[in-house]
Amino acid sequence: MGKFTNFLEKLDSLDRRVIFLIIGLVVLIPLLIPLGLPIETTNLTEDAFYAIEDLPANAKVLLSFEYGPSSKPEIHPMAVSVLRHLFSKGNEVVIMCLWPDGLFMANEALELVAHDEFKLEYGVDYVNLGYRPGNEAVIKGITKSFEANFSVDSRGIPISQIPIMQDVQTARDVDFIFSFSAGYPGAIEWVLYAGDPLQVPVSSGNSSIQVNQLLPYVKSGQMKGVIAGMPGAAEYETLLIQKVEGKEGLLVNKAHALLPNFKENRDATKFMDAQSIAHLVIVLFIILGNISYFVKRKKQQKY
Amino acid sequence: MYIGILGAWVAVFLTLSILSYLYKDNVFYKLSEHIFVGVSAAHWATIAFWNQVQPNLFGRLWPQAEVAALEGFNKFWYGIYHVLHVLFEKVFPEETINGVLYRGIGDQPQNLSYLIAFILGVFMLFRLIPKIGWLSRWSLAYVIGMAAGLRLYGYMSSDVIGQIHATMLPLWTGNLGESINNIILIVGVLTGLFYFFFSVEHKGALKIVSRIGIYFLMVYFGASFGFAVMGRISLLIGRFNDLIEYSGKQYGFATPILLLIMVAVLILSGRKEKKNKEAEA
Numbered sequence: 001m002g003k004f005t006n007f008l009e010k011l012d013s014l015d016r017r018v019i020f021l022i023i024g025l026v027v028l029i030p031l032l033i034p035l036g037l038p039i040e041t042t043n044l045t046e047d048a049f050y051a052i053e054d055l056p057a058n059a060k061v062l063l064s065f066e067y068g069p070s071s072k073p074e075i076h077p078m079a080v081s082v083l084r085h086l087f088s089k090g091n092e093v094v095i096m097c098l099w100p101d102g103l104f105m106a107n108e109a110l111e112l113v114a115h116d117e118f119k120l121e122y123g124v125d126y127v128n129l130g131y132r133p134g135n136e137a138v139i140k141g142i143t144k145s146f147e148a149n150f151s152v153d154s155r156g157i158p159i160s161q162i163p164i165m166q167d168v169q170t171a172r173d174v175d176f177i178f179s180f181s182a183g184y185p186g187a188i189e190w191v192l193y194a195g196d197p198l199q200v201p202v203s204s205g206n207s208s209i210q211v212n213q214l215l216p217y218v219k220s221g222q223m224k225g226v227i228a229g230m231p232g233a234a235e236y237e238t239l240l241i242q243k244v245e246g247k248e249g250l251l252v253n254k255a256h257a258l259l260p261n262f263k264e265n266r267d268a269t270k271f272m273d274a275q276s277i278a279h280l281v282i283v284l285f286i287i288l289g290n291i292s293y294f295v296k297r298k299k300q301q302k303y
Numbered sequence: 304m305y306i307g308i309l310g311a312w313v314a315v316f317l318t319l320s321i322l323s324y325l326y327k328d329n330v331f332y333k334l335s336e337h338i339f340v341g342v343s344a345a346h347w348a349t350i351a352f353w354n355q356v357q358p359n360l361f362g363r364l365w366p367q368a369e370v371a372a373l374e375g376f377n378k379f380w381y382g383i384y385h386v387l388h389v390l391f392e393k394v395f396p397e398e399t400i401n402g403v404l405y406r407g408i409g410d411q412p413q414n415l416s417y418l419i420a421f422i423l424g425v426f427m428l429f430r431l432i433p434k435i436g437w438l439s440r441w442s443l444a445y446v447i448g449m450a451a452g453l454r455l456y457g458y459m460s461s462d463v464i465g466q467i468h469a470t471m472l473p474l475w476t477g478n479l480g481e482s483i484n485n486i487i488l489i490v491g492v493l494t495g496l497f498y499f500f501f502s503v504e505h506k507g508a509l510k511i512v513s514r515i516g517i518y519f520l521m522v523y524f525g526a527s528f529g530f531a532v533m534g535r536i537s538l539l540i541g542r543f544n545d546l547i548e549y550s551g552k553q554y555g556f557a558t559p560i561l562l563l564i565m566v567a568v569l570i571l572s573g574r575k576e577k578k579n580k581e582a583e584a
Contacts, residue, residue: 020325027539031547073541074534100350132359133351136453151411152358158410192457196465208534212527219488220469222461229530230537271540278536 047225068101071182077268078205130154233268367407
């Protein structure tokens with residue numbers, strides 16, 4: 001007992017680099033040796049999934065990319081899954097970016113899903129309007145006119161010449177808005193300046209750190225669910241595979257043939273083992289840290 | 304192929320350099336930090352110019368027009384464009400289609416009111432010239448005024464009215480679980496708001512209300528901290544995944560080689576530092 005108490009006391013003065021090393025190892029090992037821990041879906045992700053699932057086949061969806069390489073591991077798997085979901089149902093997609101890096105993230109996701117997997121036609125099935133600086137002013141701007149804010153798309157094509165944009169003059173003409181957001185400007189601005197004023201449903205895929213700020217909007221119905229960080233992305237991947245496997249709801253012919261791709265390339269699910277084990281170890285550290293603090297305090301009170 | 308390998312080596316070097324800060328501040332970390340700041344600023348400026356300034360500002364001041372058909376003011380106006388074309392050919396292009404010379408950018412209708420935005424943008428750059436730097440305040444005044452107005456409207460309608468509306472919930476809905484949730488939400492909002500009400504001293508019964516408010520805030524902060532940890536671990540997973548991918552033969556064993564070199568350099572520099580300190584002592 002005495003040895004254990006000594007060990008707990010020493011924990012208080014443990015070199016922080018030892019903790020970094022342990023966290024590094026518990027993240028690294030599950031990436032090298034996957035455990036295949038099960039993924040349970042939650043209401044937040046299900047709400048976002050079914051909001052998209054309930055859209056009709058001819059619905060036009062506006063996706064906004066507000067993240068960059070720094071938040072890619074969390075948000076990019078969501079972007080890939082949502083694109084797969086929309087294209088599986090035959091929905092048309094208009095993409096824009098409020099972050100400069102979002103343009104590259106959008107192009108990377110489109111290259112994989114729209115080009116390689118679904119082999120869709122640019123300008124007809126989807127378009128990438130690119131990045132515009134101006135934050136919420138851009139959102140406010142497209143509630144009046146897309147063309148006034150995006151004279152050309154990301155490839156330099158005038159948007160008046162893009163077939164998919166003929167029926168999309170303002171943000172009012174889209175059936176759903178989805179923001180992949182890692183900060184400002186992001187999901188909150190979409191609710192404030194487009195979703196609420198135009199009464200267009202909004203949902204979002206977010207970095208974990210933002211989720212707490214968004215929950216009030218979900219609770220109030222101003223936002224249709226949230227994909228919350230990497231666990232949310234893994235849940236969305238699971239829901240999509242369950243849908244395609246079970247042939248539920250709207251599905252274009254290609255979707256079922258792409259099921260092996262969906263199963264093979266699901267980064268968030270692959271990463272969740274490392275995330276879960278790391279969380280477990282952090283919880284353990286917090287418990288040990290607290291015990292160590294109380295043991296030390298008790299000893300000091302004795303003398 | 305070689306570009307891909309080079310990219311992998313650069314990515315691995317920068318990732319390991321940033322992670323090396325966990326050991327201690329060092330030259331690798333400082334180098335990569337400066338590269339990141341410089342590249343980010345240049346990247347943002349370039350993207351903003353080619354996506355916004357060139358097509359949306361210059362494109363509206365000088366939309367593409369047939370030179371031969373220009374007359375009156377526009378003849379003079381497009382003459383300025385031609386001078387700009389001579390100076391900056393890529394930004395202000397001219398092209399000949401079927402033997403007809405065209406000047407301008409895109410097919411937007413001409414809108415000279417964008418000159419105001421252009422002038423305010425130029426004023427912003429005057430900060431670099433101290434004598435006329437005061438002009439940049441006009442641009443800032445416009446930006447602040449516009450942003451304040453825009454945000455006030457958004458926050459009032461969605462955050463204040465929308466959220467108050469969402470808090471007006473029945474205490475009993477007929478469903479026990481839902482009713483408990485509603486009661487917790489209402490109590491949390493009221494006590495949380497009361498905690499920030501400083502016009503009366505928080506003592507007696509009011510102290511209890513205020514204390515309940517603190518507990519709700521603590522739960523919020525705890526949840527935020529949990530989400531923050533989750534986010535940071537996700538980012539670490541992303542970097543480790545790349546390091547694992549780039550450790551293979553196809554990338555020339557970038558991760559193990561660079562890791563060994565950096566560890567060796569850090570050990571040697573640590574020893575040298577120790578020796579210098581001993582010599583000084």
